[in-house]
Each structure stands twice: as structure tokens, then as C-alpha cells.
Amino acid sequence: MEREFLGWDRPPLAAATEWLQEQFGCDLEGVLIALPGARAGRILSEQLARTIGPKLRPPTIVTAGLASDELLDLDGVPAGRLVRTLAWRTALAGLSARDLREIVAEPPAEDDLVAWMLLADEVRTLFGEVAAEGLDFARIAEAKDLDELAGERRRWLALARAQTGMTELVEEAGFVDPHVGRLRAIDAGRTRSTNSWRAVCLVGVTELNALLRRALEQAPVPATALIFAPSEHAKFFDEQGGLIPTAWSDWRTSLDAERQWFVVDSPADQAEQTARVIASWNGMYSAEQISLGVTDKELSPFLQGALAEAGVRARDAAGVANGRTSPAILLAAVGRFLSTRAFEDFATLVRHPDFEAALCARAVEGEPESAFEPVSWVDAYHDEHLPLLLNGEWCSDKSDKRDRLLAENMSALWTTASELLGELMGELLGGGATDFTAVITSAREFLERVYGARELDQELESDRVLIGALSALGKGLTELESLPPSLAPKAVRGSTKAGSKTVAETLELLLRVVASGQIPPAAANLGEPTIELLGWLELALDDAPALIVTGFEQGRVPETIRGDTYLPNRLRQSLGIADNDRRLARDLYATELLLQSREEVAFISGRRNSAGDPQVPSRIIFHCEESDVPLRTRRFLNGTSPRTSAHLAGEEKSYELPRGPVEPKVESIGVTSFARFLSAPYQFYLEKVLRLDSTDDRSREIQPMSFGNLAHHVFQAFGENAGVRDSTEESAIAAFLSAELKRRAKMHFGKSPLPAVRLQLEQLDFRLRTFARAQAERAAEGWRIRESEWEPSAKSYELIVDDEPILIRGRIDRIDYHPARGEWAIWDYKIGEACAQPLRKHRKGSGEWCDLQLPLYCLLAEELLQGAEPAQIGFISIAKSPKDIGFKALKGWAVNKQESMSFAEGVESAVEVARDVVRQIRAGEFFERRGIGDREPIFAAIAGVGAISDGESTEAEDE
Amino acid sequence: MSDSPHKLILASAGTGKTYQLTNRFLGLLFNGVPPDRILATTFTRKAAGEILDRVFETLVKAVEVESECKKLAKALDRPGLRQSECLALLASLTRDIDSFRVRTIDAFFLGIVKLFALDLGLPPNWRIAGARLDNRLRSNAIEDALSESSATELIELLRNLGEGDFARRVHQSLLDKATELRSIFMESAPGAWKRLQPTKDVTDGVFDEALAAMGTVDEPQNKSGGPNKPFKKGWETLELSARSGNWTDVFLKGPSNKILKGEHSFARVEIPDAHVEIIEVLLQRATHCWLKSLALRNEATHSLLERFESSYAKHKRERGAYQFDDLPASLAPSGASELPLNERELDMWFRLDGQIDHLLLDEFQDTSPVQWRILRHIASEIVSHGSGERTFFCVGDLKQSIYGFRQAEPRLLKELPQLLPGLKAEKMDVSYRSSPVVLGVVNLVFGNLAESAVFAGDGMKPYRDASRAWQAGFHTHTASDDKPGAAFVFEAQPKGDEKKDADQLLELTIERVVQLTRESPNSEIGILTRIRRHIPVLIARLKKLGIHASGEGGTELVDSAAVLAFISLLHLADHPEDTAAAFHVASSPIGRYVGLERGASRERQLDFARDLRRRLQVLGLGALTAELARAVERDDYWTDWDKTRFAQLLNEAFSFEAEQSLRASDFVDHLRTKRVEAPGGARVRVLTIHAAKGLEFDCVILPELNKKFVSTRDPMLTDRPAVDGLIEFVSVAPNKDLAVASDVLSQQYDRATERIVTDALSNLYVAMTRAALRLELLVPNREGRGNFTVPTAADLILCSLPSDEVAGGDVGFGEPIWCSSDNSTKWSAEAKASEGESGEAPPTPSGLGLAPSKNLRALPRKSASSQEGGGTVGAASLLGSGRFSRRGTLIHGWLEGLEWIEEFALDRDSLIASGAPIEPDSDSREAAFGDLEKALTSPQIRAALGRDQPELAGADRVEAFREWPFSIILKSETDEESGDSLWSGFIDRLVLAYRGDQIVAACVLDYKTDRISEEELEGRVEYYRPQLESYALVVAAQTGLKPEAVSKRLLFLSLGRSMEVE
């Protein structure tokens, strides 16, 4: 093998191009060129086309990792990754229980396809790494290092047996494992026939695995290693152009730390520093002449943000991962839903924009006038009925029109969703067997239903990504379809559950097949300045004259192995597998190459990562003259300069409470709303004037409001039932209430509500039964329920405030009459946790009114009571504690012994307050932050609670 | 050095714990120990980072300054240490910077678990999952527990958990309960939950007799001889309670309560013996029944936890989603005596790439028993090694143990010498941090703890025990030098009608900060609270006064109006019907950025939300947030605070992106709970005592001394007899007054009290010792105080001050009620400007000043085949079955072997065999072969592939190339703007005609395997035209022919047609 030292004083691939042209002229056909990475290959091919022109007969360009395949004769069809993974899976699962347990203490369940695939992936990758160095598991098991390590050796032996199994399985399926094939070809000296290639060139390949080395040794054609270093450094390279680690260990970089190295604090600081460095170049370079090295993927968004700020696009070569594309996310959501059948997961699924769009499109196809609102519906349905699973049955309160409509909508939505999911759903609905290939076909059909009708435009960014995603999925589906039957996952036969598991797992398998790929970013265009973001390994052969390397930190450059599940560094060393020394040599060389061959290079190290964890700079920084070390250390220690915030001081800007676009006139007020105004006028404004509503569909149990409504309905039925409402029999009352609750609950929640619901209903039932005793006693006293859910004939009461009427709305839960005494009693059911106490609810200790409900009830009831004062007025407390359940009558309005206030005076005083409230409402006096708690997060947010603090403290428990 | 190489350092606050640890570290390094042989652990990542920094800092200083080198030599006991040695060590360490093992205990365990995951029984997809997923799994686990049990069982359970109430909340309260008690459950020994057993009951006979006797005993009389009405009433109530089984009342009311408490009189009369006898019977029954019900509650709780845990474990396994807390348990399962690794004959050191010879443990008082169970294996291996080549070193301070709520077990530190024989213990009580004045107050308060009047009362025994034990670990603190300092006690204003102590103190705090910043504008002030929630309140109030204060440990981002509006925006995306969120967005400038106007109709709102969901999906959360962040940054509407917080929000969005789900609300949840530290550097900092641990301030203000020592109690009583063992006793904690009824419980109860008091004392100690120069203690107004049944830190402090020094009565507002006699005003000169603020980062350049772009970095790449159809593509075709394209590839491959049809022989078997890599299914291969065979019988096709080409007539010779490669730069014909492109690929077949050496004509051929009908033919030709035209351009450029001289031909194999493309 020849070595050519091309120097390092200019961009490496330009030098390589020149050399190739000198050597071969225009005709490079039949020349095999290997480079360390695919991107370098693309640059080289472009430079060749540019330099040589139309006459170019292009060479074959491959990455170094695949070069051996071009040189060796594999003698068989190499199995793809999926086939190999499946073969490993089957081989591992076929090990004896003892062997298997050496590898994994708790092997996955037999039918847990995904877990098995993960395990197989791990072993396959390990084998790939080992085989590239000409080793296999059995050879490792013999390693001396393992002599004292019985457990480790047993594991490698078990892996070796799995390897044998895998090899056989792959061959039975008509393939050969490429790694095994390569090893065999090397051993048998089977190289590709001479007429395949006329020359082989390694361009900047400084890391050669054992396989490539041996393939090159056996290659029957002239091979040359192009080395980007001056020939006086020849002793740092071996005869195949690889780096000699021991030679590099003492290398001193030519880095000028003062000028070329920056230490900053956080990822955001690194991005800012990057911008600063670029600005410091004073317009020497245009965007395309600058590359950004990104050693830490997490930095990428920060860099993109900082550059976007300056109007520059950062083109991240990493592109979009297939797994993050819309169709992949959709399939994952479908799989999730099918495996759980939970309503929650359905609610997530319909939020997928593509799925939602497909649903709506179908709806329009069917009945143009019925627009689908899938998200609104599922939210409303959840709120009302708290379903756990989704089974196509919809409950509704038959008497409630809105609720009935909702159920109809849900039913239509469900039908459409089922159509869309098609065969994927089949098992879910019907049960029966599911065939692996059938699922794949159904998955393709499903995607076709969702996406098939679209015409996609390459030039549109979102379409471009979708094209990539769908093609990858299409390929993945095909790959799964054409699996050799011996390796394809077995169908899971039997129950519905097993069926949907197969569906979910097949989808997951599909996603795993495509997940490793990505869709490259859109090409740069002239109108938009673009800077490339590149991974560390791509930098060495990049061709931009100016470069900034971010994330130049310990553990990233070089990557360090400190402990490993299979191949710890020490074992690597003794086996000759890429170890820390080799990585250090590689990165020292790469750093030097960058420093020498670029016009401008800067390195940036951050002291903290995005999680806030401390980090230290790359050790490469310290490969310098010993005398420079203290200064460099000092610089890194000073690197944490927390961003100061002196400018944050100063007066707080006043936050204005937002107003509605128009102020609607308030014509009527509910009796219970006064309390809201009195405690929190702005919240009253939001809720009652603007009628805003906040929803969240994620509760896992009945919320207070629904709990109360449910109870109210039961009480209403009780009050209306002449047969039982006057009963003095505790048991009869209890039985009625219980039965009514059950009836309503069944109608309302159906068969499978969230698990907590069942218990909450039981709790309510207990409360009702406890109430039954109090009710029976009361009936025994002679009280009769006269009215229930009563409202005045005009539906409201006209209160005159400043000569102008305002309507007071309200319904009285219950009005009792005592015929013997001719007395009235007014009651309000209060369903809450604590005991409801009429006085405390209405007046504060200071005597201030905070609720006006009961006094205003008196106004409403005037029509019925004909001027009589109710003998009793109060709450029927349905609290959590049995002792707090029962009739809590008001015992006068006075808040202390000194105060004397008759009932009528109290009512009058309250009505005065009501008038005042009305005046304030009319005057629009809502804009006060008082009283808004953080119970309703959005309301609190509107009022700026949290952002603007009034500094009220509240006692609470310690941390 | 000293006799034993294994050391335990008990270091009081400010005495240079980290300094000791760093020196130890350096000592080892100077002795030639490679850094990867040393494991130093601590509890926060920040602290770990600081240790490493300190090691380097010390070395650099020694290299830079001779005297520092001497100092180091002394500290390390290496006389004659030279700067050059330090330099050499520094150089070698920095080059090996990757091999340091300085990390948090969690990270260390995580590291081990990672290497042994499969051996420890973790599933292959395990990882540390985010809080959001974990919450969901826990919620699912509760639901499983709920659905798996029968209703009656559950009702029983709820009733027992809820003390007989019918609470509405079920899911949430069980979830809270399970979450809260999980750590106890995991750490409890079998049977621990059943340890509490009812005491012996009396027989029904005896009990009935006693009841019967209640009506017959003579009533005690008043001194005046009349009937004692209150006694009578109490007695009657007791009878009623006893008959109805209301045991709580039996314990808590009337004469029985007195007897229970060991008193003898009720209603001012001696309880007669006859009554006492009866009461004792009643109490025995009551105790029995009550303990029985308590035992039931314990059982119910336990069974809930059991169900929860088993389902939670199942879910975690399924999703591979674990938490840090799970790791120690998997490394050292509770109850196992061996590590599972040892049982499997696996060597930790092998996979860890080297043995750890030296263990350096920082903040040892914060270690939990389960952590210790793992560490002790390493520690005892080291200590028992005996050669002196492996050492153990550990620093801690019992007095600073404030992490009980995180399962820290300070007794481990106390008992370490017994747990690990052979340690040499050293004490350090000289503070390098605090001024003598500050230490004076510390000594005053803690030096006489056990004797304090505050703890002297009846029923205060647990307080006394706790303070005695605490004080045993306290030695008079001395200062290393004579820094000036000051210490004050300020008193809050008298209480108004409505105002609470807390509000009064808040005002006083603000006032003090204002004063202090005026007095000493350079000093750093730390306001240390016990409650996190007070921090934003204080910061906001100070902000109003123009004083910038920052928090530490961070606060939720929702303290900015811009962030709040953003949250509403995401909420709206996820909940399109939310009119409140829409209103919020629309009335904030954010609405303008995203195009949502106020008063939008419902339809408009739904559309907007839908569109937003789509943008989130297509752009990603990070990019969408970034757009908004730029708008916020540019908008003068927002304050600097909003802009800063929004920029931080953007960071969160970037980091969250990987977890991004279809539910925008997930990020909202994240934002509402994630604490983000606002930019620091402020002179005034407000933080919790917990967060202040390890920090120091020139001046410390303690505003919450009004908090009770014992304010909240754990819901459970637990007992862990062996400090490194399991919990052996668990019970629901009863009401304090009830606990007296059972010896076991009252004992456990007192122990729990002791623990809480100990913790509170440590909190106070940590808080006070953060002060370097000046300490300000703010106490609530003293009016009406003096009884210490629920003592507070303020009580303790006031009592420990010499009473003659404390001003009584009214002092003017802002005047201290006590100041140290050693106070000096010079302290403020000591307070130096902190370094942070001077080092303000240079401003970000507004533009990058780039040169204009001349050409593209990489040429756009074109492949001729992508030209077909002209750029748009039907989605369905992308998804299409791959069979079809494989057929095409096969046929193309076979045709590669065809030079001239005249000489071409189809070798069926070998061709079909050779296609296996492309199409594994042999039937499909056969079929494809059949197709090719048929095509080649077509006269048109044969003509196109024959030697005899009419177009090429007149040439000397023709040559056919198969798979002709090209890679060539072409100018775009159609579009001048877009410039050059790199075209590359292969032409199926190229026939060149030569005259001499000159190429005179060329023909490009492309095989098409589409199955099409005759009617479609014309359309397909048009479809493929752009592709063929591109080929012609390429060939023209390569051969120098005019493009028109290159003829183009499409061979539709399935139709057997050859079409010239004009």
C-alpha cells in the first residue's frame, strides 16, 4: 500500500481532488474511493465534477465502513438489518434458559416482540462492532482478561451460542450475515475479481478497522492512502494511513488558546458566543463559507435560534428523524390507542392534525352539512361521562338535548374513526386471529386513507418532509412484507387483547424499522444565507474556510468509554478494538487538521449543559506546552460567568387587567353570582359578563361540579316523588335515593367509566343514606316537601336599583311546609366536602357580607310565601363527614353577641349590598385583582397571578 | 499523615469541609493515584462540579503563586512541595480530565445500573423517564388498583384511609397517598405494617357490668356538698359515648380523659375510686377497639400500596420508564444481604473499567439507608483491605441534616464508626466563614439548647430529648479570624386586626432589605425562608421598590405575564373550546404574533386551535416557541423580566422537544412545575434554607422564625431500629391526644416529634451559619406570647438572649430589640463586590456582519429520474407496495448484461438465482423473468437494442454502454436564477456512434417496467420527457454533441413498445 502525504495547509478534499486528477485524468471509472463519511464523499464528487468538468468519468465513492464490502466477495446475499435483528431475536429466544439468563436476568415474555427486538438490536450492534475488528463472540470468550471473571465468560459463551444460532437462521432464510460473510471471505482470501476495480484510494481514512486492513492487504489492485499531513509527520501514521495512537499521545496542538478558544457558561451562551465569533470576522466570510461543528445535539436548537435572530438559517445536517415525522407520530398514537383502547389515548389520537383532517374530510364526504369537531367532542364527552375505555357505546342523559346530541356526534365520530382505521380496528371490534402480514397491509391501507389523496410538492418544506416520511414508511412496510417466513413474527392468535397487541407491536416494529433514518434538511438556496451545522466527525474533511466548533467538552471530544456493559476499555485494549487511546489520537489529529487547514477556527466549551450539569473542557485543549496549562485551566475555571441581570431591577410595570372587546350589558344576575363578585370582581367579569369558560379534559374522576349536579338531580327526583318525599321511613328514603342515584349513574356513566367513578358513586350513596336519616326525622316532625327546584312564575325577581330594574335569577332547591304549624322553610342543598354553615357562608367575622344567596331566596320566594317570613332557612349539608350531613338552619344573622339583627333586617341589609353590587357592575367596576385564586389556572393567568404579585402571603406547610 | 488512613470528619458549618475533601483528593493525586481510582460523591451536581473545580483551582493557584504552593504543602503535609511538581500534576490531570469520578451518588448509581441493567432484571428499553410519563404511570397504577379490587373492599379501604368520611376525591387522594408513602412501603420489612396490634380487651361481661355500674355509683359532691353538675354531665356523656362506641370521645372528653392523662380530678373534684375503676374498664375497651381500627387502617393502607406498587412496577417495566429512586433498590433490593451482582459472579470493577481504591463521601449526613446499603459494600471492601493502598474518607455534619424528607438518615453518620470499624474521627469547629459576632449568636442559641426554658414545660420531653441529643453534637464555634460583624434581633409591629404574623414579618423583611442595601450597597444579602412559596412574593415586592432580588434553586416560569400568555396559547391548542384561554391570548400581544384577534367567533377559535396544533406538529415546539421568543424580544410592551423569562422558556421548549407529544398541555404541565433559575448575580437573594445549604452571604436575614418547630407531622409513624436496616414498625399517625392511649404509639409519637424537632433545629442552625458578617433575626411581635406549648424558633432565640440585653416594650419601627455587644459597623467594608456583576457578558452583536453570499455551499443535487412528472408526487405512490419497484430493479439488473440483442442469451436459471438479493420471493422472480422474456420477443424492442440503428447510420462503429455513470455540473436551462446543479446518476443504456475517435451521435435509452395500457402510452411519454431531456443534456455536455444530436428513446417493456422522445 502506498502512502501519499498531501500536507495540511489547505482544504483537504481540494488537495485530494488535485491528486486524483493528476493520477487518473478524467477517467476515474473503476477507481474505488473510500472516505470516512458520506458527506465527505459528496463534497469530493462535487469537487471532481467541478475540477474535471463534463469529461469526468466518475469513480465509485464509498464510506470506509463499507469499503471492505467492495473488496471482498461475500458469497451470498447479505441480510438486511431487519432480517438480522429478527434472526438474533429468534436465536436468543432459542437459547437454553440457563444461557439466556447469562445475558438477561429477566428475559422478556415470549410474546413481547418489542422487548425482544430491543435486546436483539443490542446484540446485533455489539456483534457488528466486534466483527469489524475480525473477532466474534467465541473469540472474546477466550480472552485472558476474563480468566477471573466467571460470570462475564459465561455470558460471552452464551452469546457465542446465540451467534451460531443467528448465523444458521440467516442462512436458512437464504442470506448470509454480512459480518459473518466478511469474516469468512477474509479467512478464505475471497476478494472481488480484479476487473471490478483498477485502483483503490483511501482519502483521509485514519481509522481502519481490522477487516478493512486485511481486505486491503488482500486486494489485487494498487491501493493508496491519501494522508492530510505533511510528510515529515509520517511517523504518526502507519503504512495504511491509520493513526498510531502511541505516537499521538504526546501531541501538542497548535491551538492559540487566547484567540481560538472560548469558555462560556450555558448552551445559550455558547450560541451567543458563536454569533460573537462570526461577527468578529468582520465580513470576511459569507454564510456558506462558515461551518458550525456541533458535538452535542442539544446545542443545535440554541445555535439555530441565535443564527435565526441574525437572519441566517442554520442548516442542521442531521435533518428530521423519521420517528419525529407526522405519519410516524400518527402510527405511534394509533398503536398506543389500539393497545390500551383507552378513551384518553383516543383523545390524543384525534388531536393528530392529519388524523383530524382525515376524519373531517370523511365527514364532509358523507354529509356535507355536518362538520366534525373531534377535539371539542371528545373533550365535552370526557367532561360529562368520564369514560375509561372506548367501546363504541355512548351514554347520554336522555332528557338532556345537548347531551343526546353529543352522544350522536361521538357515535358518528367513532364510526368514521373506525372506518379510517379500517382493518387495524377489526380485531378490536370483532376478536379473532390477526396475521402479521395482514396488519402490515392494513397499516398501508390506513396510511393511504389518511394521506393517499394528497399531491405533494417537493418544493414545499412540509411536503418535502412528508414525502420523505411516507417513502420511508412505504419502504419499511415493504421490508416487513418481504421478510422470510421463517423469521417473521408469529401471529398472535386468540383474544381481542392479543389481537390488538399484535397490531400495536407490528406498528411499533414498523416504526423501529424506519426510526433510524432521517430526512435530510432542505437544500440551501441562494436567497437565504445558510450556515451548515455538522457533527464533529464530519468536520475534518469539510471544505469551509471558517469553522466554529461548539461543545468542545470532556466526554464529547474525544468520546470516552468509562465502563461498558460488554466491552470496557481495558478489554477493548487487549482485543484491539477502538479504545480511548485511538479515539484520543483520532480527535487530536482532527483538531490539528482543522487548525492547520482552515483560515479561521474557533472552539467553544460550555461549563453547563442544557440540564444545568457542570462540564469541563475537552482534554485536547490541554495537549499543549506544559507552561500553557495553568493559563488554560484558569480560563476554564473562570468560564462560569453567570449572566448578570442588573438590568432587571427597576420599577415593575403595571399590568392592566384585560378587557373584553365590547362590554356586554348585564341584564340579570343569578343569586349565587353575588358571592363571586364580592370576593373576586374580576373573576365575576370573566365568568359572568364575558362568559368565559376554561376546560381541561384530563381529570381522572368526577369533579366537584358534576358531583354536585348528580346529587342535585337525585334530590330533585326525590322532591318530585310524591310517594316517598314525605315518608318518615329512613329505609324507604334511603332506598329511593340509592336507586335513583344508581339509575342516573348508569345512564350517565355507562358500563366502564374511570375506575374512581365507581367509588365516588359509592361515597355519594353513603352520603345520601346518611341524609335519609335526617330527612326521616324531619318528616316525622311534620315537615313536608312542598316545592323542589322552584322558581317564581316570572322566572326571576325584578330588583329596582336606582330606578332601573335588574333581574335576579335563581331556583330554590327545596321549599318545605309544615301544615300543622303553617310554617315555611327554604333549603339549599350544598354538596361539598366541609360542613355548610349558613351564617359563616354569608358573613365574614367582621360582619361584611360575602354571599347573598339565602336573603335573595327570600325575595324570590315572596310570591309563594305571600309575605310570610320563613320559619327556617338554611342549607342541607351533604358533606363528606357523616356528622356534618343534615339540615343546617340559619340561627340568626348576628356575627357576634353584640350585634342584634332581626331576620328581616338581615335580609334588608343583604339586599342593600346586592344593590351596591349592581351599581358597581353597572359602573363597570370589575378591574381589581382581589380574590382570584389559582384554582382556575387560566383565569388566574389572565389576571396575571404569579407574574404580578400583590405580596399577599398565605400560611402553608413547610417544605 | 495520621495512623488510620480511613477518616471521618465531623465538620461544623463554615469550617472548610470542601477544603478538607479537596486536600484529601489532592493528597491522593500527589501520591500518584490515578484519578479514576478515586470516587468522590456528593448530593448535587453543582457540588460535584465544585469539587472538581476546587481541585484544579488549588493546583493552579499553587502554580501561579509561590505562597499558595507553600500553603498547599502545609495542608497536604508535603514539606518541600515545589511549584514545578504542581505544574506537572496539573498538566497530567488536565490531559486526563475525562477520568475523574466526581459525581452525585445518583449519577454513580445510574452509571453502575447502566452497565448491569440486563443483569439486574431491568427491561431492555429501560431509561430514566420524565416526570410527565411517570405521573401518568402512577395514575394508571392507581386506576388498576381501583379496578382490580371489589367495590366493598375499596369502600372499606377508603373509609379506613379517610377516618370514616365519604370524601369525593378518590383518584387524586389515593394517588397522593400512594406517592407520599411509597418510600416507606419500599423500605419496610415484612410484617412492619402489622406490628401495631390491639391491646387486650375486657370481656363483654366485665364491660357490661361496668356500664351498668355507671348509673349506680354515687356522684361526687362539690365542696359545698351540693351535686357537681359539670361532673354529672361529663359522666352522663361518657356513658353515652361508651354505649355508642364513640371511643374518641371516651379518650378526649370528660373524666375518662383525665384518667387517661394520668390526672385524678375532673370538674374540680377528685374522681372517686369507684368511678376510676369503671373508667379503667371503659378505657381498656376503648383502647382495644380504637387500636383495632387503627390496625385496620394500617392494613388498608398497606394493601393499597401493595396493589399500587405491583401495578406501578408492571407499567414501568412495560414502558421501560424508571426514576432515579428506583435504581438503588434494583442494585440492593431491600432485605437482600448480597448485592445481586455478586450473586451472579459479576465484577463491578471490571465493567466500570477499574477498581475504586479511594472513596471520598461528602455531606454524609444526607445519605439514605438504601444508598448506604450499596455504598457499604464498597466501603467495607476498602476498609478491610488493610494495605493502606485503599482509603475511605467521609465528611459530614449531623447538625446540618435537613433532608429527612428525602429519606436522608443522619444516624448513619452518627453510627458510622460502629458500622465501619477502623475509622478515625476528627472534629472541626473553627469557622472560616462567619464573624465572631455571628458565631456568638450561634453559640448563644445552640450552646444551651437543652436547658432552654422554651422546652421546659410539661409534655415537652421529646423536645428536650431532641435538643439534648442535638446539643451533644455541638461544640462551641470559634472564628478563624477577627472579622468585624454584627447581629440583631428585630421585632415585627404589633398585630393589627386582620394581619397575620407572616404578613407583619414580610413587611419587616422588606424594610430590613431596604435599610441594608442603603447601608451597605455592596454586600450580598441572603433572605432565607422555610417556605418556597414566599420567595416570589418577596422578590416581587422588592422589585416594586426597585430592588432586584433573585431566587436560587429557581422558581416556576409562570412569574412572567408573557409566559402565562404563552401557556394559555398552548392550552388553547390542546383545548379548542377554552374561551378563557382564547381571551387571554387575544388580549395579550402574543395574540398579535399568532394572529388571534379579540372577540373571535367560536368557529374561528376552533380553526385557530387546529392550525396551531398543525404548526406545532410541523414546525416543532422549539421552532414555534423561537418565533414567538423573537417577537417578544422585539416588543417594547414586555419588561426585561418578561423577555428574560421567555428566553428561558425557549430553552425549556428546546429541551422538551424530544418528549413532545400530541398534547400541547404536556408542556404546560412541565412549565407549571419546572423551576428555572432566573439570571442570578443580584446582590439580594431570596431562597429556602434547603437551597442555601453550601452557600454563604455577607448578611443573612431570617424572616420566618415565627414558624413552629413542629408544624406538620408525617402521616405515618415509622421505626427503623437498625440504622442501615429496614423499617420495622409502621402505623398511621394518630391524633396526638389519642396517642397517649397506647404505650407503643405514644413512644413512636415522641420519637417522631424528636425527629421533627431535630430537623427544625438543624434548619435553624444551617440558616444562621450561612451568615459571614451580619445576621438579622426577625421575630414576630411578642405581645401575648410567653407560653411555649408550640414553641417557635423565635421563642428559642429570644429565650437564649441575656434577658437584660433585650429591649422590652415599644421600640421604634426599624429599631432592633437586641444587638450584640460586639457589633461593629466595619462589617460593611468587609463585604466585597462580588465578581459576577462586574463580569457582565459583552452584548450580543445585532448582526453577524456576513459577506454577501456568492454561490451555494453545495450545489443542489439533481438526479434525472427525480425529474419525472415535474416535481409533484402523489402520496399514495410513495406508500405503494414495494413489489413493483423490485420487479423493475430486477429487470434493469438483468438488462445490464445485454450489450447487443443479437448476442444476448437469456440464461434462465442463473438470472433468476442472481435476483435473490433484490427479490427474495422466487415466484415473483420467475414472474419478472417471464415479463422480460416476453418483452424481448417484441420486434420494436429488439430493434431498439440491436446493432443496426438507423439513427447511427454512417458511423464507423457503435458502442453500447450499460449503466453509464455521470456526475456533471449543469446550468439550469429553465431557471437562470437557480444557477448550477450537480447532476449524477446512471443512464440505463447509452449507445455512442464514432467516426474515427470522434463521437458523432448518441442515443439514450431508458427501460420502463410500468404496467400500462396502450391508451396511457402517450401520457407516460410526456411524463418521462423531462427525465430523458436531462439525460440528453448530460450526454451532450459529456460528448460535446449538440443536445439535438442525442436521440432519446423509452422502452416500455410490458407493452413491448419503443418510443422515440422528440
Ligand code: SF4
Ligand atoms: S452493525 Fe454495523 S454494519 Fe451492521 S447494520 Fe449496524 S452499522 Fe451497519
